[in-house]
Amino acid sequence: xxxxxxxxxxxxxxxxxxxxxxxxxxxxxxxxxxxxxxxxxxxxxxxxxxxxxxxxxxxxxxxxxxxxxxxxxxxxxxxxxxxxxxxxxxxxxxxxxxxxxxxxxxxxxxxxxxxxxxxxxxxxxxxxxxxxxxxxxxxxxxxxxxxxxxxxxxxxxxxxxxxxxxxxxxxxxxxxxxxxxxxxxxxxxxxxxxxxxxxxxxxxxxxxxxxxxxxxxxxxxxxxxxxxxxxxxxxxxx
Amino acid sequence: xxxxxxxxxxxxxxxxxxxxxxxxxxxxxxxxxxxxxxxxxxxxxxxxxxxxxxxxxxxxxxxxxxxxxxxxxxxxxxxxxxxxxxxxxxxxxxxxxxxxxxxxxxxxxxxxxxxxxxxxxxxxxxxxxxxxxxxxxxxxxxxxxxxxxxxxxxxxxxxxxxxxxxxxxxxxxxxxxxxxxxxxxxxxxxxxxxxxxxxxxxxxxxxxxxxxxxxxxxxxxxxxxxxxxxxxxxxxxxxxxxxxxxxxxxxxxxxxxxxxxxxxxxxxxxxxxxxxxxxxxxxxxxxxxxxxxxxxxxxxxxxxxxxxxxxxxxxxxxxxxx
Numbered sequence: 324x325x326x327x328x329x330x331x332x333x334x335x336x337x338x339x340x341x342x343x344x345x346x347x348x349x350x351x352x353x354x355x356x357x358x359x360x361x362x363x364x365x366x367x368x369x370x371x372x373x374x375x376x377x378x379x380x381x382x383x384x385x386x387x388x389x390x391x392x393x394x395x396x397x398x399x400x401x402x403x404x405x406x407x408x409x410x411x412x413x414x415x416x417x418x419x420x421x422x423x424x425x426x427x428x429x430x431x432x433x434x435x436x437x438x439x440x441x442x443x444x445x446x447x448x449x450x451x452x453x454x455x456x457x458x459x460x461x462x463x464x465x466x467x468x469x470x471x472x473x474x475x476x477x478x479x480x481x482x483x484x485x486x487x488x489x490x491x492x493x494x495x496x497x498x499x500x501x502x503x504x505x506x507x508x509x510x511x512x513x514x515x516x517x518x519x520x521x522x523x524x525x526x527x528x529x530x531x532x533x534x535x536x537x538x539x540x541x542x543x544x545x546x547x548x549x550x551x552x553x554x555x556x557x558x559x560x561x
Numbered sequence: 562x563x564x565x566x567x568x569x570x571x572x573x574x575x576x577x578x579x580x581x582x583x584x585x586x587x588x589x590x591x592x593x594x595x596x597x598x599x600x601x602x603x604x605x606x607x608x609x610x611x612x613x614x615x616x617x618x619x620x621x622x623x624x625x626x627x628x629x630x631x632x633x634x635x636x637x638x639x640x641x642x643x644x645x646x647x648x649x650x651x652x653x654x655x656x657x658x659x660x661x662x663x664x665x666x667x668x669x670x671x672x673x674x675x676x677x678x679x680x681x682x683x684x685x686x687x688x689x690x691x692x693x694x695x696x697x698x699x700x701x702x703x704x705x706x707x708x709x710x711x712x713x714x715x716x717x718x719x720x721x722x723x724x725x726x727x728x729x730x731x732x733x734x735x736x737x738x739x740x741x742x743x744x745x746x747x748x749x750x751x752x753x754x755x756x757x758x759x760x761x762x763x764x765x766x767x768x769x770x771x772x773x774x775x776x777x778x779x780x781x782x783x784x785x786x787x788x789x790x791x792x793x794x795x796x797x798x799x800x801x802x803x804x805x806x807x808x809x810x811x812x813x814x815x816x817x818x819x820x821x822x823x824x825x826x827x828x829x830x831x832x833x834x835x836x837x838x839x840x841x842x843x844x845x846x847x848x849x850x851x852x853x854x855x856x857x858x859x860x861x862x863x864x865x866x867x868x869x870x871x872x873x874x875x876x877x878x879x880x881x882x883x
Contacts, residue, residue, distance in 0.1 A: 358642030358652070358852050422856055427845070435843055462734055491702075491753055492824045494650045514742065 372408035384510035437488035444481035562758040619777040627694035634706035647742035655786035664790040673812035676723035701799035712775030731767040732817035762815030767841040830883035835864035
């Protein structure tokens with residue numbers, strides 16, 4: 324992928340991701356955050372974090388489905404932005420919702436399953452954010468780094484569970500997120516099974532399609548050229 | 562004038578000036594609160610309420626015994642932040658979709674175990690001696706409001722039909738009409754409450770002088786999103802007990818099945834008295850956020866009406882009968 328396209332994609336991610344925060348800030352400035360601003364801000368930050376988290380989890384399946392390499396280059400940025408929103412969500416819960424009533428919050432963490440899973444997701448995100456740099460990838464080694472970052476799927480699951488468990492009966496929105504996560508995991512399972520069945524490089528029956536060259540996935544943002552079924556038509560170059 | 566009142570407020574800390582209790586021209590500026598400032602500002606609520614325009618004003622004498630010693634929740638918030646699943650599950654849905662509800666003609670059937678069952682037209686119900694009462698409203702979701710309702714005690718209505726000796730409970734039914742209530746249409750996943758919405762009280766709770774049949778708020782008839790044209794308000798119980806847009810009030814011998822209890826019995830008991838000691842399974846009920854305030858405040862037993870209603874539950878284990 325050419326440099327300007329990459330820059331444009333990243334710019335789009337930045338703008339799209341920070342848009343909800345901008346809307347909240349504007350609402351704050353114009354006193355237009357509704358009757359229960361703290362609840363509204365908490366909800367918006369949490370929802371944005373979940374959307375970004377699931378979007379970052381969608382990048383690898385996009386590559387598996389279409390053989391595109393560009394989604395992988397956005398994965399880290401999306402994950403870090405999700406972490407940013409999770410931190411804001413958490414900060415509002417602590418500072419505005421509960422006003423630093425630590426004992427009460429700790430009781431909630433222990434007694435309320437939706438808060439337990441929410442806080443777990445936040446804690447699990449910290450090592451992922453901390454190891455998101457090129458230097459950390461090198462230091463950990465690709466295999467270990469990839470294994471660690473498989474946690475992203477666990478975190479996605481915890482995030483969806485958090486949403487499902489806090490919602491009152493009759494609300495359907497959390498189920499859409501659960502379905503989205505299930506689809507993303509499903510594509511991964513399908514992709515994994517596909518590679519299991521065709522582990523060796525070489526032409527597949529069917530002619531044009533080319534299977535995966537090596538089952539070793541890329542490191543970080545570079546060298547993301549694992550091919551999907553449509554890769555040949557799109558070309559394998561970045 | 563504004564400055565003077567502001568000064569008085571500051572001098573009195575967070576206390577509400579007595580003359581403000583009946584003055585709609587006061588509200589707490591949320592932005593100032595969000596900014597963490599202790600400043601309080603004024604807004605022309607009276608004008609805003611009447612600028613809403615279409616709602617008919619309602620004459621009612623202020624009942625001095627039921628004037629809450631707290632600042633009223635602004636009309637705008639009372640009418641835009643509602644749980645009324647008949648319109649939709651979001652708080653904004655009722656206000657956004659309220660126009661589909663037609664409140665004329667409207668009748669309320671009052672029947673069951675009584676000597677003189679009959680149907681009341683809304684016009685007749687509006688002729689009951691109406692009074693204004695300021696009540697706290699505590700939602701089960703741990704937020705609260707202070708609202709000047711207009712209505713009359715439910716006991717005045719029930720006496721008209723002469724409940725028999727077998728009557729032990731009262732069941733309330735909300736209108737079932739998916740054309741007027743879009744939320745009553747089945748959703749994509751078929752998840753929905755079991756319509757029509759029903760609620761219930763023990764007969765002694767229903768006959769308690771605090772239990773109010775309500776037809777208005779803030780000096781006007783009820784906005785649709787607040788349960789027009791007629792609802793019940795039970796201020797010592799969580800808000801969902803106060804059923805809206807009533808079409809039937811039935812006297813029964815057995816405990817009525819109630820909608821939220823059927824949907825999630827471990828979360829919403831039949832009694833559902835406001836009780837800081839008994840948690841909702843998913844959150845604590847010890848504190849609440851008063852709409853318009855930044856800090857949570859402690860939730861009061863029976864929503865602060867314990868001196869009037871605690872005797873109804875003498876000897877009962879309120880953890881068991883939540």
